[in-house]
Amino acid sequence: MRIEVTDTHILAVSNEYGFYSVTCPAADSIHLQASGIGYVTKLMNLSGRKSVRVDIALEPATEMLDEVTITTNPVRAKLSSTLMGVESITTKEAKVLPALFGEVDILKTLQLKAGVSSGSEGSSGLYVRGGAGEQNLILLDEATVYNANHLFGFFSTFNADPIRDVRMYKGAFPAQYGGRLSSVIDVHMKEGNDKKFSATGGIGLITSRLTLEGPLFNENTTFILSGRRTYVDLITDLINGIKKNDPDFQKIPAYNFYDLNTKISTKLSANDRIFLSGYYGKDAFKLANPDFSIGFDWGNTIGTMRWNHIFNPKCFANTSLIFSDYYYNIKNALGGFDFSLGSKIRNYSLKSDFDYYPAAGHEVKAGIQMTYYEFTVGRLKAASSDHTVSYDAGVYRTAMEYAAYASDEFSLFDKLKINAGLRWSAWQQRSSFASNIEPRLGMNYELGSHWSLKAGYARMNQYVHLVSSSSLALPTDVWYPSTQIVHPQRSDQVSAGWAGSINDQILVTNEYYYKWMNHLTDFRDNADLFLNDSLDMEFEFGKGKAYGTEITIEKPMGDFTGWIAYTLAWVRKGDFPGIMNGRYYSPKYDRRHDLKIVASYRINKRWTISATWVYGSGDLAWLPIGRAYFQDVEGAPISPVTPLYGDRNSFRMPAYHRGDLSVVMTMFPRWGSSNLTLSIYNVYSRRNPYFIFLVTEFKDVNQNGIQVKVPDKITARQVSLFPILPSITYNFKF
């Protein structure tokens, strides 16, 4: 919410909990204007010459009020912000855009922004300004989400219904954030409706959702409870049941995922508020046969307790106790032999953040945080059913992370706004201790009322590292701490750009960035990432650089909204002694051109149509370039076409492009509102490459009585994932 003293044009912005403080010269009468994007602007007159507390509740700008609604102009708000490289999206915006299988996915919506590349087809992975997927800090109500994916990355863990908004920082990070090199994705859950009980839900192709919210006991306490679940296992169970007497039938594995989100907030007093947030989500895959069974499950558990306290009109504090846990577990029973493999990361965190407004035009933020981590990596337990044979292996590590920060946002010479901050972070794992200073700077210089110049700098350190052996977001990817051998990763990013508005309706932004990365981690060739108690020794350490430019033309207001986002970028990694002799190479996600066009048109109160079109240079792939004949030792099969690999990621796949379309038909039944959303993914059924692999076909030849298998044909084969995929979702609210 923005609060402006209209007499003096002194402006304040509330923090994420709604607290604000405005200091202005004493006057007999003061006029306040409170506004927010998507809310009806409220005007107030205050009289008196002393500090006064004003609690403001803004009404949402609904369709019914459209004709008379005045809301914050988001173009002007973005123009004057000191933040650079910030993208935000609300659930409301995400819900009208086309979605794969009709599943609204707020992380996939972020992929449509400049500077953010998606991973492989359909994946919710994010590659931000040349950073790897592990370099994104994903927060849900302040708690870290370690694996934000369901179903191997095709869906994110965020059920859109209980989500209020998402803000992504790509550069010039505010000082309160740290711990990852490339981005911070700050997801906020809604608070329950304090006026009335309401329900929101939907029935889709893959999942169904239901969200309940309302006052609890009285209007001082609210709750929101939301659940989502897939149907796939219900269908496969049904098929397995029908076919159970068919001896030739191979049982279909059962798979499901579900999420539960909840949040309770209560006002203890005029100055104290408590929030309890929780998330529990799980994926489960199961196959049980008489001789063989496998169970594979993974999930996140997150809990946050936050206490807001207003010390005085100028000082606000939030103290949070945070718990986050991610695990995977594979249980396998094979012929009387039981085997389980699992990994886990868990953290407990305590943090306090203070917002202090010492004088007009100053907004000071400061805070401290400490986090205790537990890492269980590759925990293997194997035993025969009769317990005569058993193995046990795995790595358990603990670590502490500390951070403290302070920043001030202030104005100089009227036109220049500066946000300067300093963050100190430290990491302790056994006897190894590392501490770092991370300067942060954001500047905005207004050139008249329609243009501004911006610049920023941020240093980030990352103390935990993702151990991943695949290009996909697999649940078996595990986090590993910095140790005496594995150093923290570090990035320094400078960015500069300009923003301009056209008639206060269209915002044009252009940013340039250059990011240096040090102590980047990768794995040596043929690294042994499973069942390895000395995982430290498999890491390679090197450097990286990413640079590029992003241009966005955005129309955020009116019946016709949308944006065009273009990114030109380069990413290089190198100086890894054990990889290509230290030479530089491009990671798979080094995408040179990335263009996204998003348009949404509200035809009338009943119909809204949206379309997106994305184009990206093809991803890089590491394909073999040569082949060799190896015959191996006696008893082992011959390998006549053994692939020989050259430089990493030296092959670029064909370009990716796809168009999606959605049509939302809104209905207004007596009991509330509902809509039918038709979403068509890949409208022109483009066969985008998911991956390319090389296939050798062999044939048996009889040579002088000896049967010999010789290679006959070698081909490159492209696999695509999704052709045109229409889906329909029914959503309701009452």
Add this chain to the structure above:
Amino acid sequence: MRNTLILSVLAAMVFSSCGLNKDVDIDLPEFNPGLIVESYLVPGEPYRLLLTQSKSYFDPLPVNDPLAFYQSILVNDAEVMILHGADTIHLRQQLDIDIPNRKLYNYFSDSIVPQDFQSEFRLLIKSPGGGQITATTYIPIRIPIDSILVQFSKEHPDKARTLVFTTDNPDTKDYYRRIIHHLSLDSIPMQDYVTDDALFSTPKQLYGTGYDFEIGDTVYNTQFHLTKEHFLFINSFKNSGSNPFTQPGIIQSNVIGTVPAMGIFTGLTYFRDTTVISK
């Protein structure tokens, strides 16, 4: 409602599997071919070596003529010698086909690899183009299988598994390859993996199978004792497949050349047990 859902998901699955896989023409980066060396020194067997050359991945394959395929990769006219103590063993160019094991060598000596687990063996190859390739190795001692236990399932009394007991030397770092064949030695192994001795905290080691066997089946358990270089080579060789979801790797070779070369020159011992499943 349930029927609608089933139909919707089935429709999605059908769509997803329609024509989404096609052959494509691609241009791979340029490849610089090199020499490929493969030689295993097994005590009691003759010195043998296979010298071939690598090819660009899409180099044309001679079809319908296996000899032409081998002729296209075999490297002739090289000078190959193995130095062991004061002995120099010259391997003459001769096609040696090991029919039972389906292996082929193009450099051969009648000399037999000695049971010498101490001394170094050095390989020297002078390629036809004037390049030189060298490698060194030793022969690891033979580590026997202590015993094999045949165990029948309680739930399925006609199904059996084998449990293999071995003893590792706790004072040395050892590398193993374990191959299990079912019914015949020229079949595709039902288990084939390499491991070091780090998994076990005790010298006694145990490896097993599932209840995969029936009475009368023949099971061949082979335990190879590997040099570290051979262990790394096999690991990298097995990782070099073209699975698009895993990180491939460079083959870890122990040969060094003045010309592009890779491969493995290593000593090797193994112990094989043949078990006929019976109660």
